[in-house]
Structures are given as structure tokens and as C-alpha cells.
Amino acid sequence: MSNVVLSARGMTKNFGGLVAVDNLDFEIIHGAIASIIGPNGAGKTTFFNCVTGFYPIDDGELIFEGHDINGWSSDHIARAGIARTYQNIRLFNHMTVIENIMVGQEAHLRSTWMGAILGTAGTKRENRESEEEARQLLQFVGLQGKGDLIADNLSYGDQRRLEIARALATRPHLLLLDEPTAGMNPRETAETTAFIRRLRDDLDITLMLIEHDMRVVMGISEHITVLDHGRKIAEGPPKEIQNNPDVIEAYLGRGAAGSTSA
Amino acid sequence: MSTLAANWRSVIRSGLIAGGVALYTALIGMLVAFDEREVVRNSFTLGQLLLVAPAVLVGWLSGRQSTQVPAGQRLLRGLVAGLVTSLPLLALMFVSSVVNLRTVLINVDRDLVRLISFDHGVGLSGALMLAGALGVSGILGAFVHLIPARLRHALLTALAWMLGAGILGELVRQLLSQFLDREALSWFLRRDTLKPEPAALLFVVVLLADLFWSWFRETRGRREGPAPRALQFTRVGGLAVLLLLLPLLVGSAISDVLTNIGLYILMGLGLNIAVGLAGLFDLGYVTNFAVGAYTMGVLTSTGVLGIENKMGVTVFNFWLVLPVSLLVAMFTGFILALPVLRMRGDYLAIATLGFGEIIRLLALSDWLKPIIGGAQGVLFIPAPNFFGVELIGPQRLYYIILGACLLAVFVSSRLNNSRTGRQWMAIREDEDVASAMGINTARSKLLAFTISAATGGVAGAIFAAKLGTIFPTSFNLLVSVNVLSLIIIGGLGSLPGIIVGALFLVGLPELLREFDEFRLLLYGTLMVTMMLARPEGLWPSAVYQREVRRGEERAPPQAGEQAA
Numbered sequence: 001m002s003n004v005v006l007s008a009r010g011m012t013k014n015f016g017g018l019v020a021v022d023n024l025d026f027e028i029i030h031g032a033i034a035s036i037i038g039p040n041g042a043g044k045t046t047f048f049n050c051v052t053g054f055y056p057i058d059d060g061e062l063i064f065e066g067h068d069i070n071g072w073s074s075d076h077i078a079r080a081g082i083a084r085t086y087q088n089i090r091l092f093n094h095m096t097v098i099e100n101i102m103v104g105q106e107a108h109l110r111s112t113w114m115g116a117i118l119g120t121a122g123t124k125r126e127n128r129e130s131e132e133e134a135r136q137l138l139q140f141v142g143l144q145g146k147g148d149l150i151a152d153n154l155s156y157g158d159q160r161r162l163e164i165a166r167a168l169a170t171r172p173h174l175l176l177l178d179e180p181t182a183g184m185n186p187r188e189t190a191e192t193t194a195f196i197r198r199l200r201d202d203l204d205i206t207l208m209l210i211e212h213d214m215r216v217v218m219g220i221s222e223h224i225t226v227l228d229h230g231r232k233i234a235e236g237p238p239k240e241i242q243n244n245p246d247v248i249e250a251y252l253g254r255g256a257a258g259s260t261s262a
Numbered sequence: 263m264s265t266l267a268a269n270w271r272s273v274i275r276s277g278l279i280a281g282g283v284a285l286y287t288a289l290i291g292m293l294v295a296f297d298e299r300e301v302v303r304n305s306f307t308l309g310q311l312l313l314v315a316p317a318v319l320v321g322w323l324s325g326r327q328s329t330q331v332p333a334g335q336r337l338l339r340g341l342v343a344g345l346v347t348s349l350p351l352l353a354l355m356f357v358s359s360v361v362n363l364r365t366v367l368i369n370v371d372r373d374l375v376r377l378i379s380f381d382h383g384v385g386l387s388g389a390l391m392l393a394g395a396l397g398v399s400g401i402l403g404a405f406v407h408l409i410p411a412r413l414r415h416a417l418l419t420a421l422a423w424m425l426g427a428g429i430l431g432e433l434v435r436q437l438l439s440q441f442l443d444r445e446a447l448s449w450f451l452r453r454d455t456l457k458p459e460p461a462a463l464l465f466v467v468v469l470l471a472d473l474f475w476s477w478f479r480e481t482r483g484r485r486e487g488p489a490p491r492a493l494q495f496t497r498v499g500g501l502a503v504l505l506l507l508l509p510l511l512v513g514s515a516i517s518d519v520l521t522n523i524g525l526y527i528l529m530g531l532g533l534n535i536a537v538g539l540a541g542l543f544d545l546g547y548v549t550n551f552a553v554g555a556y557t558m559g560v561l562t563s564t565g566v567l568g569i570e571n572k573m574g575v576t577v578f579n580f581w582l583v584l585p586v587s588l589l590v591a592m593f594t595g596f597i598l599a600l601p602v603l604r605m606r607g608d609y610l611a612i613a614t615l616g617f618g619e620i621i622r623l624l625a626l627s628d629w630l631k632p633i634i635g636g637a638q639g640v641l642f643i644p645a646p647n648f649f650g651v652e653l654i655g656p657q658r659l660y661y662i663i664l665g666a667c668l669l670a671v672f673v674s675s676r677l678n679n680s681r682t683g684r685q686w687m688a689i690r691e692d693e694d695v696a697s698a699m700g701i702n703t704a705r706s707k708l709l710a711f712t713i714s715a716a717t718g719g720v721a722g723a724i725f726a727a728k729l730g731t732i733f734p735t736s737f738n739l740l741v742s743v744n745v746l747s748l749i750i751i752g753g754l755g756s757l758p759g760i761i762v763g764a765l766f767l768v769g770l771p772e773l774l775r776e777f778d779e780f781r782l783l784l785y786g787t788l789m790v791t792m793m794l795a796r797p798e799g800l801w802p803s804a805v806y807q808r809e810v811r812r813g814e815e816r817a818p819p820q821a822g823e824q825a826a
Contacts, residue, residue: 074697074698075699075700075701079700084698092687103688106701109681119676152808166699
């Protein structure tokens with residue numbers, strides 16, 4: 001299929017004796033919103049870390065838009081079009097909101113340090129343009145007027161938005177969101193869910209989520225992959241997953257599958 | 263009442279700590295050494311100042327802790343703290359009168375006893391003098407809190423000016439001798455010591471000026487927002503004129519100190535790019551300094567690599583070799599950075615520390631001796647020549663260093679406010695995330711190391727031309743430590759901080775050369791004190807201030823944050 005954005009085949013990642021991701025086959029097609037769920041320690045974040053080049057994989061292959069990206073460095077992968085957010089927000093805490101976003105634009109900036117010292121017209125223009133673009137992104141994520149605040153001083157919800165804005169600044173084709181609604185109240189969660197949908201609809205970005213909040217997962221995902229102990233135990237549309245006995249067993253334990261019908 | 267008891271306990275405890283410090287300065291001979299220098303002629307010496315300083319400080323601390331307590335009680339606490347401070351010294355006085363301590367503690371001699379008893383000798387009167395002096399000092403320290411804020415500021419400023427002028431008497435003489443003849447000068451100073459009348463005059467003048475200034479500011483109201491353009495222009499213009507005329511104003515000897523400070527500022531600016539901007543802890547900065555110096559030395563002198571023309575004069579001059587030194591230092595910096603790119607924090611510091619030692623051993627080695635002279639160093643490095651004028655002597659070299667510093671300031675601030683600066687900042691904050699955002703961290707770090715090295719190379723090249731001879735001993739660990747200390751004390755990442763730090767760490771020791779043996783002790787004390795009291799540095803940059811003081815200004819966490 002030509003519209004597959006990312007595919008993993010037989011992907012395996014070990015940490016010493018622990019198999020964190022075990023022989024995983026995975027595919028996500030262009031324009032999809034897909035979720036990865038599973039109990040704690042199932043290997044979800046490890047999967048993200050491998051896709052973004054933070055860890056090399058030990059076996060199998062990882063194809064992004066036709067390139068085998070295994071072994072690429074993180075920055076190379078970011079420039080190729082994969083961006084991410086983190087489970088525990090990792091902003092550049094002491095930089096301003098605008099500066100955070102401008103770091104996200106790194107992949108597209110062309111000016112050099114020599115240009116900066118000499119103050120060339122091109123450097124100045126690029127700086128102006130990138131700041132303008134950053135302000136537009138702020139508008140898009142609803143942080144307008146907060147550009148000159150220090151990231152650390154933003155509220156929790158705003159920090160989550162800023163992290164997404166920073167990821168968007170890399171102009172990703174594929175965006176990985178690691179628990180985007182963690183720690184949010186129901187209203188914030190609903191806003192974030194709507195916002196995630198807008199990312200796909202307005203910006204044409206393919207999205208992959210790790211999420212624990214089942215209402216969010218069932219509400220926005222078109223495709224769900226369930227991991228347990230590094231293995232894929234089920235995949236398919238939300239309806240099927242909800243009723244899959246293996247999934248219920250993995251979450252609730254043996255014996256629960258028979259008695260529950262969600 | 264238990265809190266009251268606890269308060270008194272802490273007064274006594276801090277008094278004992280201060281007493282321990284006082285005893286220590288006495289035992290290592292610092293008190294007596296400092297006693298040689300009079301601050302104000304026939305009035306008091308630096309040694310006496312050092313003797314009472316712990317008591318004043320501890321009195322000040324004891325007075326501060328008890329804001330709700332009545333004034334009398336606060337003074338009483340100061341007194342007790344001061345008296346407790348004197349206990350260890352009193353014990354020393356008593357023991358030394360019974361046993362001869364000199365066989366073990368060689369500094370416990372008659373001079374020390376004379377000093378701590380204020381010339382009254384061992385005995386009841388001497389003991390009373392010591393206890394009384396420190397007790398009064400403690401009261402004075404506590405009393406500082408009771409003075410109205412405005413007057414207190416004026417008094418402390420005036421005191422600082424007077425003591426400063428007294429301690430730096432040599433500097434004062436050098437400055438005044440530019441304008442006054444011997445006759446007039448002798449009213450102010452005898453040799454390098456301030457006389458009582460000018461000291462009192464200075465105190466009164468500064469006191470009144472400070473009071474007037476605070477009154478003036480209050481009546482005019484503090485201006486909000488940036489200063490108007492005209493005022494800014496005048497300030498910059500004034501500063502430029504001052505910088506240009508400085509060596510002529512201060513004379514040759516102080517210009518020499520200025521050139522040393524300038525070289526350290528230049529190195530500070532260079533190291534700041536790696537440490538302050540990119541967060542790369544480099545403890546081997548001397549490497550770049552040495553490479554620059556040796557490149558200049560070897561190429562311009564008549565050694566193996568110095569090319570002579572038929573008249574036996576070297577072909578390469580300072581100006582030709584300066585860019586070469588820069589490039590060689592850049593290249594070395596690049597090569598040395600390659601293996602340490604993956605290291606972070608402490609590991610990086612240790613690895614670079616090793617490079618610093620390697621370069622010193624290479625300079626000393628027999629292997630390179632034919633080229634760079636081994637322990638004999640490189641001799642006969644010619645002074646720079648500027649359109650026929652030999653730039654020899656500190657008053658002329660000053661301008662080369664000033665130019666190099668201005669260029670380094672320009673380059674650092676341009677880089678800091680550019681994409682490159684943002685990359686460095688991001689790497690300093692979180693290297694993994696920076697990489698995930700598409701920053702090639704290896705390339706960014708290499709750039710920081712390389713530009714930092716280039717600046718150090720230029721400083722080294724000027725250093726070689728300034729001295730005319732270079733020896734391997736000039737390139738030791740202490741250079742790296744000095745440069746790192748001055749940017750930490752000034753404030754990491756802050757350009758004005760580097761200048762302040764260099765004045766403190768390089769300027770002051772040059773002017774107080776007679777106390778050189780205590781230099782490292784004072785360095786360490788200063789470092790520890792700074793880290794405890796003002797970890798962001800003397801003149802911090804906005805970013806580092808945020809990092810260091812984040813906990814204090816941050817709003818309490820919100821509900822969502824706790825849930826996370």
C-alpha cells in the first residue's frame with residue numbers, strides 16, 4: 001500500500017534480558033488517528049522512543065515514507081517528518097514560549113552562525129519569518145499573547161499545548177503524542193480531544209497516541225493497537241477492541257473476560 | 263519559650279563558628295600578614311579589620327534573625343555573639359602564655375599576641391581589650407539593622423569606599439599621581455597608605471553624595487521603561503571615551519594590570535560560549551590559550567619555524583600570525599572536541615581537565631623541544647607593530663586587547679541572539695529533546711567548542727606578544743580554573759558579569775600582590791560564599807537568574823499539576 005506512513009516489521013527491542021518490544025508488526029496509514037494502548041510496562045513509550053531514533057532497534061525493520069529509518073539519529077528523523085511530545089512534559093523550561101517554538105523550527109531554518117555574526121539580510125529575514133510563524137502557531141494552539149512568558153510559568157494545560165505547538169513547528173507528517181490528556185480534568189480532556197482531531201483535519205498530520213483514558217481512545221481513534229509485555233495482542237477499530245477477550249484479560253486479569261461484556 | 267532558647271542557642275553557635283574562623287586566620291598567619299598593611303595611617307590595619315570582621319558579621323546575622331524582638335535585645339544578641347567569637351582567641355592567648363606553642367604552630371608569635379590583645383599583651387587588660395573589641399563589633403553588626411534604610415545604605419557605601427581606598431592605596435596613588443604633584447599627593451597618602459584626614463573626607467563626601475542621590479531619585483520619581491535615546495547615546499559615548507582614555511588616565515603600572523584583566527576578560531568571553539551559552543563544562547580552557555601563545559611565539563620569533571629574511575628579521579609579524587593563531591586554536595579545539603562530544607556534565611569536565619594537562623606536558627616535553635623549546639620556552643617574540651609604531655608596553659597593548667574584547671563581545675551577543683544561540687540554549691536545557699526537535703547536537707556543540715577555542719587562541723597570541731617570552735609554566739591548570747571561576751562568580755552567560763568577575767578575581771589579586779600566599783584560600787572562600795549566598799553570580803544574565811531562583815518566584819502548582 002502506497003499510503004502507509006510508518007510500518008514496523010518484526011521490530012524487537014531488548015534492554016538486557018528484558019524484551020520491551022517483541023517482534024512487533026505495525027502499520028499506520030496516511031491521515032489516520034491511531035492509538036496504542038496497553039497496561040503499564042507494555043512497551044508503548046519504548047516503541048515511541050524507537051520510532052523517534054532515541055533507541056536503535058535490535059531486530060526487524062522500521063520504514064517511514066519508504067525509508068528504512070533504523071539507525072538514523074533523532075535529529076535526522078525529526079527532519080524527515082516525525083515529531084513527538086512526552087509523557088512527562090519536557091519543555092525548555094527556562095526559555096520563553098516563542099523560543100521553545102522556534103527551537104522546533106530548527107529543521108527548516110537555513111541561516112548559519114556566520115550569517116548571524118555578520119548580520120546578513122537573509123539571516124534577519126529568516127529570523128523575522130520564523131518568529132512570525134511561531135506567533136501563528138501560538139494562535140493555532142490557543143496560546144496567543146503568552147509568547148514572551150517563560151515556559152516554566154505556564155499552567156499545566158498550557159504547557160501541554162506548548163509542547164504540541166513545538167512539535168508542530170517541525171512541520172511533521174507523523175506526530176506521536178504520549179499521553180496528551182494525562183493529568184487533565186474532563187473539560188480540558190474534551191478540548192484536547194477536539195484539538196487533536198483538528199490537527200488531522202486542518203493540518204493533514206497523521207497521528208499516533210499513547211493514551212490511558214479509554215473515553216479519549218475510543219472517542220477519537222480509528223485504529224487501536226494493544227500491547228502487552230511488548231507483544232501485540234490485538235488490533236482493529238475501537239468496537240472490536242472493546243469486546244476482545246484478550247484485551248479485557250490483559251487489563252483486568254484472567255477470569256474477567258467471561259464475566260464482563262463492556 | 264523554647265523558640266527563644268533556640269534563638270539564643272543559634273546566636274552562640276554562630277558566634278563559636280565565627281570564633282573558629284578568627285582562630286583559623288590567626289593560626290595560619292593571615293592576621294599577622296595582613297597587619298603589615300595599614301588601611302588608614304596610624305588608625306587601623308587590615309589585620310585588625312580581619313580580626314573584627316567575623317564578629318561584625320556574626321553580630322549582623324544575630325540581629326537579622328530576630329526582627330520582632332525589641333531593639334535592646336537585638337543589640338544584646340550582637341554583643342553576646344561578638345563575645346562568644348572572642349572565646350577561641352582568648353583561649354589561644356591563655357594557652358600561649360602557659361605553653362610555648364611556636365614549636366608546632368609557628369605563627370603563634372609575639373606579633374600575633376600583640377595584634378589580638380591590641381598592644382596590651384597577655385594578661386587581664388589584653389583579654390579585656392580583645393573581648394571588648396569583638397563584643398563592640400558584634401553590637402555594631404547588630405546595630406546596622408536599626409539604622410533607617412536610607413541612612414544605612416549611605417553609611418555602608420561610604421564605609422566601603424573608605425576601606426576600598428585604604429586597602430587599594432597603591433591604586434589610589436597611581437591614579438592621583440596623574441593629576442597631582444608630590445606636594446599635593448603627600449596630603450592624601452604617605453607611601454601607599456591613606457592618611458586619616460582624606461579618609462574622613464572621603465567618608466563624608468560619599469555619605470553626603472549617596473544621601474543626596476537617594477533623595478534626588480525619590481523626588482524625581484523612578485523612571486519607568488527604557489531610557490530615552492539621547493541619554494543612552496550619552497552613556498555609550500561616555501563609556502567609549504573612558505575606555506579609550508583609560509590607559510592614559512591611570513598610568514603604566516595600572517595599565518599593566520588592565521591588560522591582564524583584559525586578557526582574562528577575553529578568555530572569559532570565549533569560555534562563556536562553551537560553558538555559559540551551550541552548557542559544556544570545559545575545565546581545560548588553558549589548552550586554547552597555550553596553542554594560541556605557542557603559535558604566535560614560534561612563528562614570529564627566530565626559532566625553527568620563524569622564517570627570517572636576509573637581515574635576520576622574521577618575516578611573519580604579529581598581525582599576520584594573529585589570524586593564524588586563531589585558526590590553529592580553532593582547529594585544535596575542533597579536534598579535541600570530537601572525542602568528548604558524547605560526554606555530559608562531570609565526565610566532560612574531567613576529560614577536558616585532562617586535555618589541559620596534556621598540553622602542559624607537551625609544552626614541557628623533550629619531543630617537541632626542538633620546535634617550542636621545552637622548559638626554556640620561546641624567547642624573543644617581537645612586539646606588534648602598528649604602521650611603524652611599536653606597540654610595546656601595556657598602555658599601547660591595551661588597545662589591541664580592548665579591540666579583541668569588543669569583537670568577542672560583539673560575536674557572542676550576535677550568536678546568543680540568533681538561531682545558533684537558541685540551539686545552544688536548548689542543548690543546555692535538555693539535550694535529548696533538542697535532538698528530537700531536529701537540532702544536530704553534535705554539530706552545535708562542535709561549533710561552541712570551536713568558537714570558544716578561537717577566542718582563547720587570540721588571547722594566547724596577544725599574551726605571547728605582550729610578554730615577549732613564553733614558558734610552559736604559564737600554561738597550568740590554574741589558568742583554566744581562574745577563567746571558569748571568573749565567569750561563575752560574575753554570573754554564567756552574562757557578558758557584564760565576566761567583566762565584573764575578572765576585576766574581582768584578576769584585578770584585586772594583582773593589586774594585593776603581597777598577600778599572594780593566601781590567594782587560593784580567599785578564592786575558595788569566595789566561591790563557597792558565592793554559591794551559598796548568590797549562586798546566580800554578581801551580575802547574572804536573565805536566563806540564569808531564572809534557572810537558579812526558579813523555586814522562589816514560581817507560582818504554587820495548580821490542581822492539574824498535582825494530579826500529574
